[in-house]
Amino acid sequence: MQALLSYDQSPPLSAPLRFFLTAPLFLVLAGALGVLEGEALFASRWTPAALAATHLVTAGFMLQIMVGALIQILPVLAGANLARPRLIAGIVHPGLALGALALALGFLQSAPGWLHAAGVLLGGSLTVFIGAAGLAIFRVPSTSPSIRGLKLSVIGLAVTVASGLFMLLALAGGWAVPLMPLADLHAAWGLGGWAGILLAAVAYVVVPMFQLTPGYPAKPAWRFPLLLMAALLLWSLAWAVSAEALQRLAQAALAVGGLLFVGQTMKLQAARRRARPDSTFRYWQGALYASLLALLMLLASAVHPPLAGVPAWMGVFGVLILLAGLSAFIIGMLYKIVPFLLWLHLQPLARPGKPVPPMNKLLADKDGLGQWRLYLAALLLAVAAAIRPDWLAVPAGLCLMATAGWLWWNLAAGTRNYRRARLTAVSA
Amino acid sequence: MTRQAERVVDGRFMEPPQPFVATMEMLDTLQPGEEMQLLLYREPHPLYRVLQQNGHGWRTELQDDGTFVVTIRC
Secondary structure: OHHHHOOOOOOOOHHHHHHHHHHHHHHHHHHHHHHHHOHHHHHOOOOHHHHHHHHHHHHHHHHHHHHHHHHHHHHHHHOOOOOOHHHHHHHHHHHHHHHHHHHHHHHHHOOHHHHHHHHHHHHHHHHHHHHHHHHHHOOOOOOOHHHHHHHHHHHHHHHHHHHHHHHHHHHHHOOOOOOHHHHHHHHHHHHHHHHHHHHHHHHHHHHHHHHOOOOOOHHHHHHHHHHHHHHHHHHHHHHHHOOHHHHHHHHHHHHHHHHHHHHHHHHHHHOOOOOOOOHHHHHHHHHHHHHHHHHHHHHHHHHOHHHHHOOOHHHHHHHHHHHHHHHHHHHHHHHHHHHHHHHHHHHHHOEOOEOOOOHHHHOOHHHHHHHHHHHHHHHHHHHHHHHOHHHHHHHHHHHHHHHHHHHHHHHHHHHHHHHHHHHHHHHO | OHHHHHOEEEOOOOOOOHHHHHHHHHHHHOOOOOEEEEEEOOOOHHHHHHHHHOOOEEEEEEOOOOOEEEEEEO
């Protein structure tokens, strides 16, 4: 852990932490939408409520944490130094948080003003981040599969942002352009090209490190990011020439690539040498099973497209890939990163005979395990709500609000413990 | 051969920061020009910086099983 995150060039604590502390609130808001909008949320992926909830989870929650984490770990994952991390975080964080809120409001109220504001805030802040991260990562040679993945994921984010901005302008301006195929492409780049490739690039390092597993075999690890990128380029070509068969081929390739990665990670986890399952392991285990199901659904609907029209199909897929899959991977990472960062930034205050509190005292793993159990309940309810939203959308929303609130509470409590330990050490 | 084998830190199933500490300890025992190897399932960028600061040379090779073999020259 120390090797991953510490280092003389560790950014100030506030740079990543500010993202981590606001992100869970967006999951709370997504749960609130489930309570308030109930059936509309699951009626179709194109309802204002569904679009708002999707982007509260992706732009509000996932993106914030991924950006905050990258600011912290780029130097140690790739030897790439992000210039002026405090300044970058100070610009990107408010832009992302306010932009995600404006985007959700814009979708909910079909309000061009909010959509324009979202475009400016998200477009501006993410351009700054992509520029800073790109400058840092493309300067270092691709000496490992992780570095190759990081580079490709930054490209994936850039395409996601560009396609998203175009759609925002089209929606706000009422342009007569077919948005649904582009929205599919935008989602594929966001979830596959950005989140998926980034997840793999990070997993190559953290899965062996956190769980004491064998390493990812080198050849597949080099090829996986390229396979995903090739599939996404094929999908983009299919969109440009309106070739449905080509799009289905690309979708199938994405699904197969994802399944290979998930299968490999499951195999490694089965060979882990750390006996006690902690909250990170539970989150990753759950996320792997959910991703397996979601990717099988993606593959099945590529082979047989009418499946995507089956009632609840897209709702179940969305819950599995976004909440049970990608978000769960991210939360599992948070439970390793946050206590370590708090501990690391207390180290300069340690004195002989007066060590700083251990990580488990700053953020206890039992709190993370409790929060995981409620998260699992929320996931099961959300999957069931996709099938019977009239009965279960409200309980699922309430449960998601509770577990996301608990996640925030755990992170905030860790921060309070850090401040208390700091005051104690300074006044001693 | 025996002496060479002794100069390997297999950090692949060690919890951080043990591989880093063990490597620095082994480096302390080497004479200038001698080499040691560190085995890890990740590329140790933090270690590279310390090696650079201390004037050590290194080369890294990624093997098929995912092991990074870092050969460090004292």
